[in-house]
Structures are given as C-alpha cells and as structure tokens.
Amino acid sequence: MGLREAIQGEQAEPVDSSDPILAAYRWMLTARLLDERLAAMYRAGSIYGGVFLGKGQEALSVALGQALCSSDIYAPLIRDGAGRLAFGESIHDALRNCLGSPKGPMQARDGNVHRGRPKEGYLPMLSHLGAMISVVGGMLMARRIKGVSMGVGATCIGDGGTSTGAFHEAINLAAVEKLPLVIVVANNHYAYSTPTSKQFACDSLVDKAIGYGVEGHCVDGTDLIDCQKVIGKAVDNARSGKGPQLVVGELLRLCGHGEHDDAQYIDKALKSSSKGRDCMEVAENYLISTHQVPAQQLIEIRDAALQAIEVAVEAVSLESPPQVVNYDWCALATRRLADPPR
Ligand SMILES: Cc1ncc(C[n+]2csc(CCOP(=O)(O)OP(=O)(O)O)c2C)c(N)n1
Numbered sequence: 001m002g003l004r005e006a007i008q009g010e011q012a013e014p015v016d017s018s019d020p021i022l023a024a025y026r027w028m029l030t031a032r033l034l035d036e037r038l039a040a041m042y043r044a045g046s047i048y049g050g051v052f053l054g055k056g057q058e059a060l061s062v063a064l065g066q067a068l069c070s071s072d073i074y075a076p077l078i079r080d081g082a083g084r085l086a087f088g089e090s091i092h093d094a095l096r097n098c099l100g101s102p103k104g105p106m107q108a109r110d111g112n113v114h115r116g117r118p119k120e121g122y123l124p125m126l127s128h129l130g131a132m133i134s135v136v137g138g139m140l141m142a143r144r145i146k147g148v149s150m151g152v153g154a155t156c157i158g159d160g161g162t163s164t165g166a167f168h169e170a171i172n173l174a175a176v177e178k179l180p181l182v183i184v185v186a187n188n189h190y191a192y193s194t195p196t197s198k199q200f201a202c203d204s205l206v207d208k209a210i211g212y213g214v215e216g217h218c219v220d221g222t223d224l225i226d227c228q229k230v231i232g233k234a235v236d237n238a239r240s241g242k243g244p245q246l247v248v249g250e251l252l253r254l255c256g257h258g259e260h261d262d263a264q265y266i267d268k269a270l271k272s273s274s275k276g277r278d279c280m281e282v283a284e285n286y287l288i289s290t291h292q293v294p295a296q297q298l299i300e301i302r303d304a305a306l307q308a309i310e311v312a313v314e315a316v317s318l319e320s321p322p323q324v325v326n327y328d329w330c331a332l333a334t335r336r337l338a339d340p341p342r
C-alpha cells in the first residue's frame with residue numbers, strides 16, 4: 001500500500017492527473033501557505049523546537065514528489081513540504097508532528113522535520129546532511145536481494161550536505177551497484193550561513209557526478225516546468241536501469257535556515273539575480289500567460305488551500321496530547337510505530 005492509500009481522506013489536494021502543472025502548483029502553494037502558518041504558530045509559542053521552511057524550493061521539491069510512484073521510496077528533507085504533499089502526505093500529518101499529536105506518524109516523539117511512514121516507503125529523515133542516501137540505497141539493495149520489484153529510490157540533499165563523508169560513501173556505492181537512485185541537490189548557496197565558496201572548489205556541484213560515474217543534470221530550481229522536465233527524465237532514467245542520477249537545482253533559500261535565523265548574511269547580488277527568483281511567482285506567471293489559466297482560478301486554488309489548512313489546524317489542535325508516563329517507548333522498527341494507530 002502506498003502513502004496516499006494509507007492516509008486516505010486526509011490528502012492536501014486530490015491528484016489532478018489531467019494537468020500535472022496545475023497539480024504541482026496546488027501542492028507548491030499549499031506547502032508555502034502551510035509553512036507560513038507553521039511559522040506564525042512557532043512565533044506564537046505553539047510549536048516547540050525548531051521550524052524549518054522550504055520557501056523558494058517548492059518547485060524543485062514538488063517535481064520530485066510528483067515524479068515518483070506510490071511504490072517508490074522517498075526520503076525528503078526539511079525543506080520538502082511541497083514534495084511531501086505531492087507524494088501523498090496529508091496536511092494533518094504534517095501538523096500532527098509539529099503540534100505533538102500522538103495520532104501523527106511519529107506518535108508525538110519528534111518535531112516537524114523527522115516524520116514519515118517507513119512502511120509506505122516514505123522515510124523520516126535521520127539527518128539533513130547525507131545520511132538518507134545510504135538508507136535509501138540500503139532499501140533498494142534489500143529489495144534487490146529479496147527479488148521484489150525495486151522501483152526508484154529518491155532523496156534530497158543540500159549543497160552543504162554534498163561535502164560530507166556520508167554523501168561520498170553512499171553515492172559511490174550506489175554507482176557501483178547501479179542502483180535506481182535519484183539524488184536531488186537543492187543548491188541554495190548556503191549551508192546555514194556558510195556560502196558555497198567555503199564549501200567546495202568545483203565550478204558546479206554537478207561536476208561531482210562524473211567523478212562517481214553517475215549521470216548528472218542541471219536544473220533551474222526556480223522554474224517549475226524545467227524542474228518537472230529534468231527531474232522527470234532523471235526518474236525515468238533510474239527506472240529504466242541507467243543507474244543513479246544526480247540532479248542539481250540552482251535556487252536560493254528565501255528565508256532563514258530556520259525561523260530563528262533572519263538570514264541577513266545572504267548576498268544581495270545573489271538575491272537580485274535569477275537564482276533569487278521566487279518559484280511561486282515564476283509558476284504563477286507561466287500559468288496565467290502561457291498555460292492560459294484564468295487568474296481567478298489561481299485565487300480559488302489559494303482560497304481552497306487556506307481553508308484546507310485551517311480545517312486541519314483546528315482538527316489537529318483538538319487531538320489529545322501524548323500521555324508520556326504511560327507511553328510504550330518501543331523502537332521505531334517495531335510494528336506500532338511503523339503502523340501508527342488511526
Ligand atoms: C553532522 C551534523 N552537523 C551539523 C548539523 C546542523 N545542520 C543541520 S542542516 C545544516 C546546514 C545544511 O546545509 P545544506 O546541506 O546546504 O542544506 P540547507 O539547509 O541549505 O537546505 C547544518 C549545519 C547537523 N544536522 N548534522
């Protein structure tokens with residue numbers, strides 16, 4: 001059973017397979033509005049820990065979530081709200097993690113970033129910095145050894161994450177094993193406040209692909225249409241036996257590292273360059289001027305997304321808090337967490 005079937009009834013939006021561009025826009029917008037709502041709740045003191053947003057990365061993120069099938073493996077990172085919705089996560093589940101509801105996929109153990117449903121091939125991240133590549137690679141190897149259909153395994157990483165040993169070891173082994181693995185790098189030009197010039201010396205991150213013997217692709221991460229085309233091709237390549245694919249999206253994080261960070265260190269020239277474009281505005285302009293979608297329809301999509309978020313906020317806020325004293329602190333791998341109660 002895929003994620004979408006497992007959470008039936010709580011999806012953000014129905015899938016509009018007749019128009020994948022409009023479907024992607026819905027998920028991007030819902031993710032952006034949900035992020036804004038989470039930031040407001042964090043500032044109001046309703047969310048403990050951190051809140052990390054994906055503002056500016058929605059086009060790249062959604063294109064991967066949308067290119068996958070429900071039987072594939074998907075390991076998103078902290079800025080992948082749009083991809084999560086496209087893969088089938090519900091707004092309710094996203095909120096449950098942040099608000100500490102035991103009905104959430106991680107049963108109130110974790111904050112907004114570590115959430116998933118492993119049984120459905122939707123993995124909670126261990127770390128932002130490269131750990132998930134080897135987890136996805138390991139799951140693909142397990143499927144191969146068991147002789148079950150492998151599908152595609154996909155994960156995301158930041159520019160900073162590509163400098164870690166975890167990244168190197170995992171992509172190297174995936175290449176040797178010719179795994180159907182897609183790694184999407186969101187090059188937002190900063191790892192927290194460290195610029196790319198202090199992270200690596202190659203001209204472009206995609207240059208790393210050839211060193212590992214994998215296929216590399218560049219994409220304008222601010223352009224939904226380009227993201228859908230390039231990531232769609234990378235996923236098709238992996239599915240048809242061409243081995244691991246590395247996709248590097250150029251964009252900018254349009255917010256701080258987390259909501260505690262004002263991002264004043266981001267270079268002004270970069271902000272006003274094409275990399276600093278807001279992918280939501282780029283998508284809206286395309287939808288209206290080229291895709292012939294009436295502006296009124298976009299307003300209706302926004303209203304519907306806002307309403308869906310408010311309905312979910314109200315419902316999840318009423319869910320009982322965890323009874324920590326009586327809680328059975330069994331490990332993640334046990335059946336109870338892998339299959340949370342509905
Ligand atoms: C081993 C380790 N060191 C440091 C951190 C703290 N940390 C989390 S994300 C991050 C920056 C990651 O930058 P990048 O990979 O470019 O991703 P981005 O935040 O830009 O999406 C850091 C330093 C961590 N989680 N794990």
Ligand SMILES: [Mg+2]
Nearest residue numbers: 158159190191
């Ligand atoms: Mg970064």
